[in-house]
Amino acid sequence: MVTLKINNKKIKANEGSTILEAARANGIHIPTLCSNDALEAYGACRLCIVEIQEGKKTVIESSCTYPVAEGQEVKTDSPRVIAGRKVVIELLLARCPNVKVIQKLAEEYGVKDSSMDFGKENEYCILCGLCVRACNEVVEAGAIQFVGRGADKVVDSPFHISAEDCIACGSCAFVCPTGIIKKNDLESSAVCSPEGTQEEGPKREILNWQVEYELKKCFKCGNPFAPIPHLDKLTKRFYALPQFFNYCPSCRNYIEVDEDKCLGCGSCMENCPVGALELEDKGGYDKKAKVYTQNCMACHTCERYCPVGAIS
Amino acid sequence: MKLKKPEDLKNIKKQGLDLLSPGKTRITVGAATCGNAKGAGKVIEALKYQIKKQKIKADVVKVGCNGMCYAEPIVEVISSGKPKVTYGNVTVDQVEQILKSLSSGKVAEDLALMRCDALKSAVTGDVITYAKGKIPKTIEALKECKKLPFFKNQKKVVSRNAGIVSPDSIEEYIALGGYSGLAKALTRSAKDIIKEVKASKLRGRGGAGFPTGIKWEACSRAEGDKKYVVCNGSEGDPEIGMHRSFLESDPHTIIEGMAIAGYAVGADEGYVYLNDRYLLGLERMAAAIKQAEKAGLLGKNILGSGFSFNVKIKRGGGAYICGEETALLDSLEGACGEPRTRPPFPVESGLFGKPTVVNNIETLANIPVIAMKGGKFLADIGTPSSKGTKVVALSGNVAQACWAEVPMGTKIEDVIKIFGKGTANGKKVKAFQTGGPSGGILPAKSLKMKLDYDALNKAGSLLGSGGLLVMDEDTDMVDMAKFFTDFFADESCGKCTSCREGVKRLQEIVDTMVAGRGTKEQLETIKRLGDAMNDTSFCALGKTAAVPILSVLKHFPKEISGRMLKKIG
Numbered sequence: 001m002v003t004l005k006i007n008n009k010k011i012k013a014n015e016g017s018t019i020l021e022a023a024r025a026n027g028i029h030i031p032t033l034c035s036n037d038a039l040e041a042y043g044a045c046r047l048c049i050v051e052i053q054e055g056k057k058t059v060i061e062s063s064c065t066y067p068v069a070e071g072q073e074v075k076t077d078s079p080r081v082i083a084g085r086k087v088v089i090e091l092l093l094a095r096c097p098n099v100k101v102i103q104k105l106a107e108e109y110g111v112k113d114s115s116m117d118f119g120k121e122n123e124y125c126i127l128c129g130l131c132v133r134a135c136n137e138v139v140e141a142g143a144i145q146f147v148g149r150g151a152d153k154v155v156d157s158p159f160h161i162s163a164e165d166c167i168a169c170g171s172c173a174f175v176c177p178t179g180i181i182k183k184n185d186l187e188s189s190a191v192c193s194p195e196g197t198q199e200e201g202p203k204r205e206i207l208n209w210q211v212e213y214e215l216k217k218c219f220k221c222g223n224p225f226a227p228i229p230h231l232d233k234l235t236k237r238f239y240a241l242p243q244f245f246n247y248c249p250s251c252r253n254y255i256e257v258d259e260d261k262c263l264g265c266g267s268c269m270e271n272c273p274v275g276a277l278e279l280e281d282k283g284g285y286d287k288k289a290k291v292y293t294q295n296c297m298a299c300h301t302c303e304r305y306c307p308v309g310a311i312s
Numbered sequence: 313m314k315l316k317k318p319e320d321l322k323n324i325k326k327q328g329l330d331l332l333s334p335g336k337t338r339i340t341v342g343a344a345t346c347g348n349a350k351g352a353g354k355v356i357e358a359l360k361y362q363i364k365k366q367k368i369k370a371d372v373v374k375v376g377c378n379g380m381c382y383a384e385p386i387v388e389v390i391s392s393g394k395p396k397v398t399y400g401n402v403t404v405d406q407v408e409q410i411l412k413s414l415s416s417g418k419v420a421e422d423l424a425l426m427r428c429d430a431l432k433s434a435v436t437g438d439v440i441t442y443a444k445g446k447i448p449k450t451i452e453a454l455k456e457c458k459k460l461p462f463f464k465n466q467k468k469v470v471s472r473n474a475g476i477v478s479p480d481s482i483e484e485y486i487a488l489g490g491y492s493g494l495a496k497a498l499t500r501s502a503k504d505i506i507k508e509v510k511a512s513k514l515r516g517r518g519g520a521g522f523p524t525g526i527k528w529e530a531c532s533r534a535e536g537d538k539k540y541v542v543c544n545g546s547e548g549d550p551e552i553g554m555h556r557s558f559l560e561s562d563p564h565t566i567i568e569g570m571a572i573a574g575y576a577v578g579a580d581e582g583y584v585y586l587n588d589r590y591l592l593g594l595e596r597m598a599a600a601i602k603q604a605e606k607a608g609l610l611g612k613n614i615l616g617s618g619f620s621f622n623v624k625i626k627r628g629g630g631a632y633i634c635g636e637e638t639a640l641l642d643s644l645e646g647a648c649g650e651p652r653t654r655p656p657f658p659v660e661s662g663l664f665g666k667p668t669v670v671n672n673i674e675t676l677a678n679i680p681v682i683a684m685k686g687g688k689f690l691a692d693i694g695t696p697s698s699k700g701t702k703v704v705a706l707s708g709n710v711a712q713a714c715w716a717e718v719p720m721g722t723k724i725e726d727v728i729k730i731f732g733k734g735t736a737n738g739k740k741v742k743a744f745q746t747g748g749p750s751g752g753i754l755p756a757k758s759l760k761m762k763l764d765y766d767a768l769n770k771a772g773s774l775l776g777s778g779g780l781l782v783m784d785e786d787t788d789m790v791d792m793a794k795f796f797t798d799f800f801a802d803e804s805c806g807k808c809t810s811c812r813e814g815v816k817r818l819q820e821i822v823d824t825m826v827a828g829r830g831t832k833e834q835l836e837t838i839k840r841l842g843d844a845m846n847d848t849s850f851c852a853l854g855k856t857a858a859v860p861i862l863s864v865l866k867h868f869p870k871e872i873s874g875r876m877l878k879k880i881g
């Protein structure tokens with residue numbers, strides 16, 4: 001543990017954590033656009049800059065990338081920080097005047113229409129890189145990347161054509177703060193050609209990466225629930241049974257533990273791919289497995305590992 | 313032949329000395345890019361043809377650049393017992409005249425620049441005497457090179473071999489004390505070497521001026537099963553090319569410096585990251601690495617010390633951002649060059665996540681001399697805060713475009729006067745810029761400033777990699793500001809908002825100014841934007857992108873206001 005001061009408030013933080021994490025854990029607000037807990041710090045949006053004093057040295061750095069250290073004095077809203085942050089917002093507003101997140105930030109910091117200073121543009125992407133990093137770090141699909149550099153930089157699929165490695169999971173659209181990634185789930189689709197119209201099943205399309213994939217229908221309820229390549233990837237990644245994704249999340253048989261049979265050996269917990277099982281103390285040496293239903297994805301891996309058949 | 317003991321170097325040294333002052337005539341031609349561009353290739357062909365025709369016993373050797381780029385192609389003639397005679401601006405037609413005068417023991421006086429009686433190795437102090445006995449009168453009439461202002465005011469440490477040895481010959485490099493620094497270093501402990509480098513007070517010659525010894529110490533302390541040494545040869549500045557010159561003139565110095573660095577920090581692998589546009593440099597570096605491997609000066613168990621070191625070349629696309637060490641590492645790993653977050657610094661987690669020392673070509677070229685002569689040798693040269701020498705590349709409106717190695721603390725005025733011979737058209741110097749695009753443009757009244765990291769930083773510029781761009785009175789400062797702003801707009805990697813969007817807007821504003829449509833409010837915007845970019849940008853490129861335009865605003869406000877709101881027609 002290290003002790004530091006943020007806005008003159010003494011704070012204890014874990015060694016190795018960032019200033020942003022320490023501030024957030026203590027209820028101190030720092031605005032961010034490119035930060036996400038599931039992703040590695042990137043430091044691109046420059047909104048989270050803070051003034052850091054370490055000994056005699058004062059620097060302005062992005063709090064999402066700067067680690068905490070003993071004796072630091074951090075100011076999250078000194079005049080220098082606010083001035084810098086305002087210019088960043090102004091630059092973003094000039095680039096994306098119609099993006100709601102930016103408009104809100106501009107309002108919060110009292111930045112008026114910046115078209116007075118700069119030429120007008122109407123972009124929607126702020127190049128925060130959340131979609132790119134989610135695709136590469138979390139989904140591990142690597143379907144999209146930054147293309148070009150400097151002012152010409154864009155997020156795109158390889159060679160500006162349909163992204164081959166995209167599994168249409170929609171993570172990019174989920175993390176995008178501006179909503180420019182267009183993911184549409186279509187109830188039904190059709191291909192029109194001179195030979196006639198051919199009806200096709202439900203589909204998911206992501207317009208930005210020029211992909212569309214069929215959605216899998218649940219064997220039980222018949223509702224489409226996820227694109228097929230996405231499910232294939234998940235099956236491989238979690239070593240799930242091939243028939244596992246035949247059912248939609250709401251139709252799956254979730255795990256139940258028979259506490260009378262459970263030995264408390266923990267083998268289910270060790271083998272759970274998503275960490276949905278834990279051992280609960282029942283007093284003394286007695287331990288029983290407990291399911292956290294919100295995490296469970298009903299893959300039944302634990303069932304295979306239970307030595308006494310207590311899980312069903 | 314593989315060298316197994318440090319003593320084996322002596323054998324090669326003998327071979328090299330025979331090459332440098334042979335029984336027969338040795339004719340060297342400056343064939344770095346500057347020479348080649350001015351026709352060195354044709355001169356070499358003509359020399360070979362004439363030697364055959366006139367039946368002269370002579371070797372024609374390609375060497376690098378000795379700094380006098382303006383006088384290329386330079387032909388130097390060493391005939392046994394006579395001083396070396398240097399001819400400048402040699403054309404194909406003049407080759408016959410030079411060779412004819414050679415056979416008759418005379419010189420082609422109108423072409424001769426200087427003579428050189430003896431050559432002293434900067435590393436070992438050995439002297440090679442060219443002139444034996446009486447010097448012919450015609451040659452004696454020429455100026456001795458050490459008395460020429462161009463060489464008298466230089467202190468050759470880094471560029472000690474440039475233009476003298478053939479870059480393709482390891483023997484010649486060893487003859488002038490090459491690899492003796494490595495041999496000496498290998499007999500001492502790694503800690504001692506770091507101590508010497510620290511004592512030399514050598515600071516990184518790339519831009520930031522971080523003390524090299526402290527960098528090495530941090531890397532040697534860092535924990536890791538593997539460590540790397542990376543040579544930063546990605547010179548992205550638009551107006552300088554002295555690193556290219558080093559690569560083409562003396563690649564072995566860089567290899568030796570890297571090997572010593574590897575020994576000091578405990579690395580066994582090194583990468584030379586080179587700008588892909590430096591075709592000749594790449595070729596010569598690759599050849600030099602092969603020679604060193606063949607001689608056993610790279611590879612396993614170097615000189616029987618048990619220390620192993622390998623060097624590989626990696627080519628970069630030549631982006632300006634890839635001169636920044638973390639972006640360089642990204643590029644080395646095969647990714648798109650974008651700066652990384654610091655901390656962790658490369659000395660803790662660099663290439664492939666391993667502790668890495670990244671040093672610039674010029675920094676590494678200092679190392680063999682430090683290893684041989686001790687840190688004090690370098691610490692005795694220069695100013696209190698900046699030690700050693702600095703290679704300065706002069707360009708812009710100077711009469712003589714060249715590079716020269718001067719002691720730190722030399723006045724900029726003197727550099728321009730002595731080496732550049734003033735401006736090309738004889739007019740006064742109006743402004744100058746040091747340190748490449750990231751440096752500020754300073755007015756003529758700052759000419760009295762000394763070459764010194766801290767003094768230049770204080771004045772709002774930086775020493776950087778040592779470019780010195782001179783502008784005379786005819787130069788339009790607004791156009792200069794536009795050039796550099798355009799450069800940054802082109803070279804920004806686009807990672808962070810403030811740099812990517814900032815330089816785009818700066819470019820727009822400067823464009824309106826150049827067109828004569830600027831307003832006073834825009835000047836305020838430039839200042840506000842520039843300050844914010846300095847505070848908020850991710851790396852040094854963004855932090856300094858506004859420096860050229862801000863320095864023009866500060867030092868030449870009249871020119872800016874003169875260009876504003878000029879009605880067209």
